[in-house]
Amino acid sequence: MIQFLLNNTPVTVENSRPTITLLDWLRKDRGLVGTKEGCASGDCGACTLLVGEQVAHGSSEKQWRYKTINSCLMLLGNAHGKHIVTVEAVTQNLYADVDELHPVQKAMVESHGSQCGFCTPGIIMSLLALYINNASYPGKKAVIHALGGNLCRCTGYQPILKAAEKAFEYERQPVAWAATADSFARSLRNAGNSLKEIPSLRFEQNHFYVPQSLKQLVNLKNQCPEARLIAGGTDLSIEFTQQLTEPAIIISVTQVTELIQVSDSGDGLVIGAAATYADFIELFCRHYPESKELFERLGSEQIRNGGTLGGSLGNASPIGDPAPLLIALDATLELVSIAGTRHVKVEDFFTGYRQTVLTANEVIRQVLIPKRPASLKLASHKISKRFEDDISTVCLVLAVDHADDQITAVRCAMGGMAALPARAKTVEQQLLGASLSQHSFNQAASALAQDFSPMSDVRASAEYRLTVSQNLLTRIGYEFCQPIDVVNVAEQPAVRIAHASL
Ligand SMILES: Cc1cc2nc3c(=O)[nH]c(=O)nc-3n(C[C@H](O)[C@H](O)[C@H](O)COP(=O)(O)OP(=O)(O)OC[C@H]3O[C@@H](n4cnc5c(N)ncnc54)[C@H](O)[C@@H]3O)c2cc1C
Ligand code: FES
Ligand code: FES
Incomplete structure (x- = not known):
């Protein structure tokens, strides 16, 4: 069974379809129809509700933190241990x-x-x-x-x-549900101490498991290699709701302690595969502020509150934004199975369109991002039709190290240009050893056509993709070689067209 607090009512669910979304369950099983269904795919926000979770605050007791989520993407099983607040709670006296x-x-x-x-x-x-x-x-x-x-x-x-x-x-309104939520957290802790079973949902032969530790996770994945892993569900749930697939077993990684940790190890950043974007963006951008805009434009607040790096890489989409960034930063993945741990560079993780080196009993545990060299220059750019909540047409990330005015190391990674996120090797060769000058970046832009033959699709034509990528390289030349504050570009209208309303 799973347990959670729904507005001010503790709820226990044992039998329910593992693929059911929180939205469908609220509306159909509980009659809470205040939460609306518009697009059913995370794009409109009509289904937004609040999810409260207990987070540690320094050495003091855990505290509730509330964030918005698209309930059309969050599966019911992932509500275990959370406080779900729907619009009814705002109107009805909570x-x-x-x-x-x-x-x-x-x-x-x-x-x-x-x-x-x-x-x-x-x-x-x-x-x-x-x-x-x-x-x-x-x-x-x-x-x-x-x-x-x-x-x-x-x-x-x-x-x-x-x-x-x-x-x-108006006069400030305090959160009135604090006492109910604290008492629910206490009862869950007590139940957790005496409970040996992994929280789960079942419906006929189908199961949804919510393991709490890495050991439970890898054991389950070993026993059921065909099981689908789910994190935020911002990619996978759409397969359940639109293609109507019904896997026999779904395993949630969202509550596995070892997968939700985020830290600065001194040698670099360690981001748990199931930590949400909202959980790590601040730390990531403290070290790599040039990636701020890329993360802030990834989906919407609701998507960043649910989505994870494990989900993005596990999905192996050629247009996921994190992969080019992680490849350019030479990040490594830690993969774990019952057989042990292995490390794979992000650039070697993808083997083809939506294919990876992951074996059936393996999970991504964490992403290791090397410490930033003091002289590194980084640029990351996303081209999409809308500024917010839109998938990339092209994403380009360039990391360049230099001594005096000579480029000593270079990694250029792109999304949207091939069947998988990939490095632009000819561009890199062109820049390596060249002077840090606009001329070098113009030359690199010309070389880009040798690296990719992009395709035309609903987002853009092949010609557009190539031209815009070449322009981005020219532009990065300006950013690297001229005294422009690339971190605060949104504040410089002459440099960047930001959100229309800003
Ligand atoms: C409206 C909308 C807007 C979006 N905008 C963007 C955008 O701008 N940029 C962008 O890059 N993406 C975007 N996305 C895609 C998505 O949000 C991201 O890819 C997100 O990072 C997926 O993470 P998740 O935790 O939700 O993955 P899930 O949907 O939970 O999982 C995705 C896949 O990864 C696998 N998986 C999950 N965790 C692990 C693990 N630990 N080990 C192994 N496999 C694992 C799952 O089995 C599944 O196959 C958008 C999605 C929506 C719905
Ligand atoms: S119904 Fe549109 S985002 Fe959920
Ligand atoms: S869509 Fe009608 S009020 Fe917003």
């Missing part, structure tokens, strides 16, 4: 004895932030997360970021942005 709207609701009404209302529950939940996680108005940029995964077709965003600001002007 916020307590107050017989009036919550500040975010009141602000939406007074700012005329809703017309047909279909997107409104999702927008309320995104604004609620913003409200809970910020003591005062965090500014327009933070609001746009928080709403990046919420589409509204009819109201227009200005009233909604205004509502986000206005919500902070």
Whole structure:
């Protein structure tokens, strides 16, 4: 069985289809229809709700942290141990004895932030997360970021942005569910201490397991090599909901302690395969600030709150954004099975379109990113049709080391140009040993056509992909050779076209 807190009610579920999404379960099994289904694929935000989880805060007791999630992508089994807060909790008195709207609701009404209302529950939940996680108005940029995964077709965003600001002007509303959530956490801890079984769901012969340790995970994967692993489900759930596949066994990696850790080892960064983007972006960007925009533009807030590096690499998509970055930084994967541990460079991990070296009983445990050389220059660029919540047409990451004005090491990796993320070896040869000058990057841009013969598809033509990539290399020449603040490019409109509203 799995256990979680649904609004203010502890819930236990034993029998349920392992592939059922939290959205379907809420609407069909619990009749909680406030959470809406729009696209059913993570693109519109109508299904947004809050997921609370217990996180360690220094040496003190664990505290609840709340984040937004697309419930059309999160599977019910992954709710184990969490606090699921739906829009019903905002309207029905979880916020307590107050017989009036919550500040975010009141602000939406007074700012005329809703017309047909279909997107409104999702927008309320995104604004609620913003409200809970910020003591005062965090500014327009933070609001746009928080709403990046919420589409509204009819109201227009200005009233909604205004509502986000206005919500902070009313008397502050405390989180009223704290006591219920703490008592649920205590009861779960006590149950966990006496429980020997791995939390699971079952329906007829199908199972969903939520192992809590690496040992449990590799044992399970060894016993059931055909089982599908799931992390955030932001890729895999779509296979269940759209292709209607029903694997007999699903194993969640989201609660495996050894897979959710994130640290700076001194020799580099260690990112657990099941740590979410939201969990590691801050640490990653402290060491590699040039990757900030790439991560901030990866999906939406809801996607970054659920998605993981293990999921991105395990999915082996040629247009996943993390792979070019990790290849350019020469990162290594730690793969674990019952037979032991092995290390594979990210660039050697992919063997073909959506194929990897992973064996049936192996899992990705963590990603090891080497320590940054002081003289490294890094540039990462994503070209997509929309600024937010859009998959890459092309992604280019270039890492160059240099001594005086000569390039001494170079790694250039690209996504969207071939069946798998790959290095641009001719570009690298062209740059290695060359002077750190605009001329060298112009030459490298010309060499790029020898590395890739991209394809045309719905995102872009082959010619566009090649031309835009060559332009990016020329542009990186400017970034590396001229005194431009590449870390704060969004603040320099002359250098970068940022989000239209900023
Ligand atoms: C609306 C939307 C927008 C998106 N935008 C972007 C974007 O801008 N850029 C981008 O790169 N991606 C984007 N994605 C894709 C997706 O969010 C990412 O690839 C994400 O990192 C997947 O992680 P996950 O944890 O959700 O993977 P899951 O869906 O849980 O798993 C994906 C695959 O990885 C395997 N897997 C998971 N964990 C492990 C492990 N530890 N070991 C071995 N295999 C494992 C699973 O078996 C599965 O095959 C988007 C997706 C959606 C729905
Ligand atoms: S229904 Fe559109 S994001 Fe979930
Ligand atoms: S109010 Fe109609 S979609 Fe937003």
